[in-house]
Amino acid sequence: MPKDGIGASTKRREDIRFLTGNGHYTDDINLRGQTYAVFVRSQVAHGKLNKVDTSTAAGMPGVLRVFTGEDFAAVGGVPCGWQVTDKHGKVMLEPKHPVLAQGKVRYVGDAIAVVVAETEAQARDAAEAVVVDIDELPAVIDMKAAVAGGPLVHDEIGSNLCYDWGFVEENKAATDAAFETAAHVTTLELVNNRLVPNAMEPRVAVGDYERSTGQHTLYTTSQNPHVIRLLMGAFVLGIPEQKLRVVAPDVGGGFGSKIFHYVEEAFVTFAAKVVNRPVKWTAQRSESFITDAHGRDHVTKIQLAMDKDGHFLALRTDTYANMGAYLSTFAPSVPTWLHGTLMAGNYKTPLIYVNVKAVFTNTVPVDAYRGAGRPEATYQLERVIDKAARELGIDPIELRRRNFVQPNEFPYQTPVAVVYDTGNYQATMDKLIEIADLAGFDKRRAESAKHGKLRGLGVNCYIEACGIAPSHLVGQLGARAGLYESATVRVNATGGIVVMTGSHSHGQGHETAFPQVIADMIGIPADSVEIVHGDTANTPMGMGTYGSRSLAVGGSAMVKATNKIIAKAKKIAAHLLEASDADIELKDGKFSVAGTDKSVDWGSVCLAAYVPHNYPLESLEPGLEETAFYDPSNFTYPAGAYACEVEVDPDTGKVKICSFAAADDFGNIVNPMIVDGQVHGGIGQGIGQALLESAVYDENGQLLSGSYMDYAMPRADDVPFYTVDHSCQTPCTHNPLGVKGCGEAGAIGSPPAVVNAVVDALQRAGHTSVTHIDMPLSPSRVWAAMQA
Amino acid sequence: MYAFEFKRPATLAEAVTALGAEEAQALGGGQTLIPTLKQRLAAPAVLVSLNGIAEIKGICTDDAGRLCIGGGTTHAAVAKGAGAYPALAALAGGIGDPAVRNRGTIGGSLANNDPSACYPSAVLASGATIVTNTRQIAADDYFQGMFTTALEPGEIITEVRFPVPMKANYQKFVQPASRFALVGVFVAQFKDGVRVAVTGASTGGVFRWTEAERALSANFSAAAVKGLKASADDLIADIHGGADYRAHLIGVLTGRAVAAC
Amino acid sequence: MPKVTMRVNGRQVSGEVEGRTLLVQFLREGLEMTGTHVGCDTSQCGACVVHVNGAAMKSCTTFALDLEGAEVKTIEGMAAADGSLGVIQQAFQDHHGLQCGFCTPGMVMSAAALLAENPKPTEAEVRHYLEGNICRCTGYHNIVKAVMAASGQDVSAIAAE
Structure with missing residues (x-):
């Protein structure tokens, strides 16, 4: 076996360019003759757009053209990729989302006009000279007000209620009935705070057009260039795929926010043809805050019915989910299929009913952000269980254990549609108790008390659905796309391999981890395999990277293509060795005839494929290149148990994270170092959500936390070293690698652990009325809770 | 940012002259002013950098035992060099982050008088004296509200004199x-x-x-x-x-x- | 337009700039050295950190013309002439201290400044010093570990976590 195959913590090859300043990000692209686009954006949350006067701006130095909504009147709107059908069988309301505002502006940041000029500074100067005449209208920010007769965000659809989803509708009556007779019901109302994803690389788009061929190229900060090509080409600009190339080079983090098709991408592609010059747009961070799709923003009431021993009988939850002003690409799926289907958690709750009202407001569109729906499900479930444990006087870990799906019960059909293929929740909990040294908590708490600090412990579980997703299933659920993945494996004549994958790396390390899989399969060094991704011109149609799907789906496609390669290579080897195909074995990069010492090495077989002098041409084509598309038969279900210890400063309410431990079951692991890193990052973001981050709008729709001056990003000194473990492994049963995905777990599992810990600290200190504090648990909120 | 003319005088006298121009503004370390300029919230015609003026940098003790810090002295330099007044050195060492401290200056901070800045508290609590190119201003007279000070247009903070408390x-x-x-x-x-x-x-x-x-x-x-x-x-x-x-x-x-x- | 001359990674460079041209713009656009990044517009993220006369500074909050004659070092100047990684860079790779790589240039430059003034920092000192560098990918765990490893400290106990 190669030393850098599956299971090795191989150092990342991509790091060399990132560490030496040689990364190739979209903003590093400067094309010959490039021009610069600066957007004029709405400064009011809601208004009637009367007139956009571009006359002064158009005459300013360096200005090539000023675009307004009129230029896009004949162009399609930005499409939504998912259609939810509500509990009445009615499809969701789906307002048009124009590239540039037409007739109305609907959030602060809505694009009104764009100046294209020779330099960025000239474009910015001229953008300021565009005169926008707007009659400001009352804005609607609060979701409940929006559906209770508030001003309409979209007049033409007649309601701010995008959909009213019930899941599973057939369970509703039985669920309600179970609550009537339950020995104990725990109720919790909570807010899952709105977040700004904040990938450190702001979004950038560069449009290019070659008039002689009619070929468009878009360079963009995207997690899925093929999806952008399809959405923008087919639905917005009407450009066929063969005339449109989308390139997403090195991308500086995404976390979901770079999945979606944004108007700026359509704009630069369109404008490059009009001005016949490349057009570049680079977001300033303050612009990112008001244009990148936000995440979360749910207001929820959850109730858990139990028998006298704490066995879960039924669960019901009502959520208002903010869509913002327009439907972003996958927004409707987040509070429904990525949220309702996970409400069973790790537990055997026979009856579950989920209601979600998706609401339009005059705010930035909301869409998937790391975890996407699953953090919202996990947070409410794990918080209500914690509250229930306190009410029942049962240890919170014991209450969870009492309700776990047991290892012998897989595959497990939940009452919310999905079937968990495999798992072992007792094992991850046992592991957590060990790695977090929960036995030592009381001693640590006493030590904290000596320093005047209130120590608390929070524990929770999580489950997620990753490896998104079976196309036939998501199609039934409203997806307007398939969710397979693709790979082309090209073996070169001298034995080296290039894999062209539809997955996209924006920090996940595919260039290192994917070759480890092939190295393992063939028995060649990983460094003889290169990964190509991010360019529609040289990768097969693929759906990109999100939902922790790259290895589970993209990796499976690569395995499938590699198996085809191996099968063909065996035939070539059989010919060279004058043996039967069936007798050929591949091991350590060598083909041999079973039971003999006859063998031929990998390189010789590859050479024969391309120099087919001695080759079975009558039955086999020359060459060694295969493409595979992999469509999973189920989601994967990573799960685990997390623990957080905090110290609360009773004088100020400030929370310090003392320790954080995560025991995850990701199934098989290809590169443990990378997996650890993914979990660390997710925990960092989860702690950010729990303690620091919040996108806050005032009643007029101004974003009060619109820069790093007010939006608190986690810094190095806000977090501790984390203790992570992924030795509990129940391999996925339905993909060839047995992998589950690890990208989102940390962000899903960590917020409830932090909040549980803070509530625990306060409860132990005698603040028994404090059963919940909404995130972020800022010092002022925690202090206020202690005053109650 | 709007366009402006950039000047970098080498002496205080040159800086004073440069600041006499219409719509001229002084630039200290710029750690607050530059973000403000990026947002186009200020539109100076001339920006006069004080960063090249050696005579307003440095730390010394005067005959009265006061710690005297040049207006162009960076936070990092104060953190390192104000050992005679440890609380002040510690305050300077906690402003912003290391990169900000290497560029931001005490004079710039006090001239801006951000209501959340650290230095004003030290100056006021110490009863320090703000020395400018034209006069001396007692701390109690200097701070006049959020982003407002006793400084006249074009006036440059050359030194801050801190009585050292027990x-x-x-x-x-x-x-x-x-x-x-x-x-x-x-x-x-x-x-x-x-x-x-x-x-x-x-x-x-x-x-x-x-x-x-x-x-x-x-x-x-x-x-x-x-x-x-x-x-x-x-x-x-x-x-x-x-x-x-x-x-x-x-x-x-x-x-x-x-x-x- | 005024002209500015400085040394960047030991090489004398000069170019015409506007008064409002920031150092980071001069580097990225004027000199086509795109290793230094811009991640915010409020001087907080630290993706743009370079060394000016040996001290860490935010190149997005410094005017090019204010650095006449200065000695500037950027991420492009951190590897050896033969391309091999410097000690800090190597530690970042060894300990997986980067994911998307966007904050990395600033992170490495800040780490270098830290170790220059404090060759054996504690964990708390590393975390505190890096407060002006935001990373969204790593949760900082492996960055802090890499910096401590680069200082020659044994981080194997952290590795076990």
């Missing part, structure tokens, strides 16, 4: 996003009494908490301010904390500052 300490409770002071309290004990200055908390900018000063002048101990509550009137209320929370923090931090002295 004991002093600064406690900063950071606003979690900006890491400016949500509330900062500087306590300085002199032979003739105690001064307590509060930054970050008030809509009027830095101020002296006279009740605490009285209590501490009579009995310099944390116990003396325990239970003493600052008034929440005119305090800042924002997404990071209400006025009542800030008022509470003023008390807590004052007690901690005294205890740390």
